[in-house]
Amino acid sequence: MERIIHHDEGSILNIMTLIMESSDNSEPHYNKDRDEVILVLEGNLRILFDCNKSINISSVDKKPWHLIKSNTTHQIIPLSDKVKILEIIGGVHKPDSCIMAKFKD
16 A cells, blocks of 8 residues: 655644555554545545445545544455545544554444
């Protein structure tokens, strides 16, 4: 997975481009007290949530983005060979901002 950072240290918005291959995935995690928007620029992905819920998003969808509310455990799984994502997270990043977690059944 490649991360391209588009913000300065201490910025009120954290903006990154993520480029994922089909073999990549993120670990289940949540953003403590910070909302996150995932915008699919290229390709297709699945976002997994607690209780076996998920959504699929494609760059060709009428709404190619999803708002993930703060403190929501999620994981990103590429469904195409390559997925390019714009990730926007509100609030200043701190060392305990992103928490690795397990899914709830």
